[in-house]
Amino acid sequence: MGFHGISTRNSIGWAVSHGCVRMFNEDVRQLYEMVELRTPVVVQP
Template sequence: MIRDPAWKNPFTGAVIAGGHPQNPLGRRWIGFWSDGTNWVGLHGTPNPDSIGHAVSHGCVRMYNRDIEELFEKVQLGVPVIVVP
């Protein structure tokens, strides 16, 4: 769980700082899976029109206000079940 997470482009390695208005992770990150190299999680987005579309690398995008509220309600170790 990270507030204002930095984002690293998986193709170029370029980093967008946490809190930057163009950071694709938005204001909060809640990771729930990793194979040690790749991560998947719930996160916000600066582009609310992208929600509900396949535009990420496997993550679940949420409105910033919603991920911020969820972030305050969960803690590390909470089980996550994704149902298609």
């Protein structure tokens, strides 16, 4: 699973990924500053 930014803001909210967590670029930059690499992640519906 990957977390990454997007190139077009209007693609958020649409099922266009194959499992990645797509985020606004500014949000993924903030997440990168807050979380260490290899931190376990649990995704729940």
